[in-house]
Amino acid sequence: MIIEPKIIGRVCLTAHPLGMKKALEEQIEYVREAGKFVMPGRVLVLGGSAGYGLGTRISAAFGGDAGTINISLEREPTGKKPASPGWYSSKYFDEAARKEGLIAESLNADAFTHETRLAVIEKIRELFGQVDLVVYSLASPVRKDPDSGETYKSVLKPLGKTYTAKSVDFVRGRVDEVSIEAATAEEEAGTVKVMGGEDWTLWISGLLEADVLAKGAKSIAYSYIGPELTYAIYRAGTIGSAKENLERSASALDSMIKSIGGEAFVSVNKALVTRASSVIPVVPLYISLLYKIMKEKGIHENCVEQMYRMLRTKVYGPSGTLRDENGLVHMDDWEMRRDVQDLIGARWDKIDDDNLKSLADIGGFREDFMRLHGFNWPGVDYSADVNPMG
Ligand code: NAD
Secondary structure, three states, rough: OOOOEEEEEEEEEOOHHHHHHHHHHHHHHHHHHHHHOOOOEEEEEEEOOHHHHHHHHHHHHHHHEEEEEEEEEOOOOOOOOOOOHHHHHHHHHHHHHOOOOEEEEEOOOOOOOOOHHHHHHHHHHOOOOOOOEEEEEEOOEEOOOOOOOOOOEEEOOOOOOOOEEEEEOOOOOOOEEEOOOOOOOOHHHHHHHHHHOOOHHHHHHHHHHOOEEEEEEEEEEOOOOOOHOOOOOOOEEEHHHHHHHHHHHHHHHHHHHHHHOOOEEEEEEEOOOOHHHHHHOOOOHHHHHHHHHHHOOOOOOOOOHHHHHHHHHHHOOOOOOOOOOOOEOOOOOOOOOOHHHHHHHHHHHHOOOOOOHHHOOOOHHHHHHOOOOOOOOOOOOOOOOOOOOO
């Protein structure tokens, strides 16, 4: 079949297998060129099919020679419909890693269930005995509580009052304004249930109890803080409440995992185009401004570049894990530099339809968005028939 991008709002419903293969190969190539580093060899990634989780998995495998198990939830292909992007990434990752002689297994399953956790524990016992690193990189709009059976939704809304701000329609390349009503208390609580630390805690306590965490094992979950410019919708919004909850869980988990000499912590990552971040209002305009400035200054990184630097220098570097006084690892160090943020602030007030292309990297945003669905890759003939099964 011919597979074309089908974009509705800020969501692309299709993915191109050949482009997804290119995307994976490019990330592996980056890690190969960046070079090997030493880290323990058995890794579990929750949410390893896309974005930050995939970047971590590729860095651990091709940089640190680690065997990896990935749990992600992706739409499978049918003869008539392509899969979601992460389904192809996991398939091609497992093939490429195995070719390299590495253990690589992907489970397409809902990580929020007890059944999945039990299946993963069995898989760890079968393949590794124990794991040395657990990466928690899930981003989901819904979660069914595994005990009560109740389904919770995560929303991206401000708290307290309606928030009106500039935004961008990145598909059409136009600056517009969005107004988002404040979340209800129930919506805030739902977002914390989905994106907070409850599920991460269930995972770590379950793995500890089953004795599948190796001595000295580490666990990392990902968060975002960002500048004041995006506070109302991010850090001081519903998702921010969830992230604060995740960060508080890290302290509790850190104490719990000390029993085996391990540690649990949160890494605050940079704002980047992923399927999860494209749907957050206001954030695409911020990311477009950020990309432009970080590229101009030669300090732009994508997911795999961030996660390679994190593992090599901030988690398994010569001084061990580099955490701040709040226990956080900072991969947002370059994003939050004063010179970068001052420029974003100055440009934010001026940005309009006419100067969007010169002040912001809207083309770069759109290109990343297309490419993470396998489109716009040079060397792929998009007019040719392709097997959606990959
Ligand atoms: P993403 O959309 O690229 O990836 C999300 C992953 O979660 C995918 O592998 C998906 O399959 C998996 N997933 C979702 N629901 C699942 C379920 N029920 N069971 C199993 N797997 C499931 O997202 P991302 O942007 O890489 O986000 C990952 C983490 O990084 C999140 O915690 C996010 O808040 C954080 N983060 C993102 C950014 C950013 O700008 N993108 C910045 C800082 C931190």
